Amino acid sequence: MSGETDRPLVVEGLTKAFGSVVANDDVSFAVDGGEVFGFLGPNGAGKSTTIRLLLGLLKPTSGTARVLGADIRDEAALTEAKRRIGYLPAHLGFDGEVTGEAVLDYHGAMKGDGRREELLGLFTPPIERPVREYSTGNKRMLGLVQAFMHDPDLVIMDEPTGGLDPLKQEAFNEFVRDERDRGTTVFFSSHVLSEVRRVCDRVGILRAGSLVELEDVETLLHRSGKHVRVHASDAAVAAIADLDGVIEPKRFAEGVQFIYAGDVNALLGELATHDVSDVEIGEPPIEDVFAHYYGSEESVDGGDDSGAASDGRDESDGVGTPDESDGPGATNA
């Protein structure tokens, strides 16, 4: 691990208040060189606010951060550092009237585009068409190309995979791992647990504007448990719900769903002894992880609301990974 001054991203007591609403409350963490750092939290937790502070788009109320050594309150230093920073915002406000190619030409003229062709081979937006005709996924791919094409040392991304189809998401994950191996530092936010676990080395968790945990991905996954949904007879459901490691079982007409924090093999063994018509095991939605491991459901909701009201830019477009979209759907069933 390198010293504090060499670390590409050091956040120190960063606080941002919009009027009376505190979107970021004394957030501190650091990202090491050549690491993929996931910034995880439910929608409205204040992730976009942190990211926009790091880029100098917002001014901190107190505290500060250093990005590639530049204090974010020092415009000249931060501007110089931006030559080596790639940024992918959550919402891509490209100029709709021009083609993707014109957008890349402009971005390239501003910061360089040495890797443009290579990236266009990997992510494939239709660059000859005007951006207003782009789907969300195509816009995201254009955004990824512009974020990486000047071969930055640090890449900051806000919900980078929203709108990408599963194949492109996998390509993205692999690409991020390769970039890390080349020495690029990657910092990205997500509200999708399965996304960060595939690529991140470490994870910071933000809730209601405060950093609540900073841990490695294995620990997080170990603690988060599985989301399980079983269709079975009433007798079987009663037995299954009594298993060790079953948290907050919720009955529905044909079965039960719960978070399972124990050994998956033990669960499968138990399930095999009953007459089970259907079973789904997947990762829990991140809201459930928070509810069960970091506090009550009420406080998560409270954080959600105040955060969303304060920032207004933190909403995702509601497109998650396939296993993530299973989760909330099942919860509401």
Added chain:
Amino acid sequence: MLETARYEGRRRLRGAAILTAGVGAYAGFIIWYFTVLEGVDYEDVFEDLPPAMLDAFGIESLSTIEGFLGAQVFNFVWLLGLGLYFAYVAGGTVAGDIETERMDLLLSFPVTRSRLLVEKFAGLLVPMIAVNALGGPIIYLFVVAVGETIPLDHLLLAHLLSIPFLLVCAGVGLVFSVAVDRSAIAERAAVGTVFVLYLVESVVGGADAYDWLQYLSPTQYYEPTPILIDGSFEPIDSAVLLVAFVGLLILSQVLFERRDV
């Protein structure tokens, strides 16, 4: 260097072409209409109008092509129409990008906010220069085509001296553009401000009470009709406009520098 100005300027090319074509067509109609009115004692029509109104519309000498152009084209199109147009368009420059979150991308570039602002504003020079550099020759050709003459130097001056005036109108729009988050509000506020200043100047210009108010309006410092008729103008007026424009630009930079986007 100047990549943003070039990009923004290119985005304005089509709008500039449409604007120039529209203004040219209107000028063509007015010049043709002047020939239709020949023989009509047109000035009698306006004889009964109050002096304030004649002054407001820049009506001096409607029986000559210079006077007619000054009143019907320059006072209506350049002073009012283009003044409002550039206030409106400038109002959308920054607020529009903030609203669509395009500004997030622009500010991720290695460029300072003040420089980005100046270069974005520079894109507005494309329609501003096009409508004058092409509109002037178009007007001249129409005048010649209907068998009239107009002093070339007067026409040139009327166009040249409109630039500082239009810069101030755009500067008003730019201040609103960096001060608010939504382009519709910035555009309306900019248009409203320039229009109210025009009205105030028209109203108090003919009276003694509170006549200092007229000096607040940029329209006070650009009077195309006398320029067209006898080439007379006050250099200090253009200087006042340029100083005001620089002041508005600096104010915009300060506001943009301080704000969250």
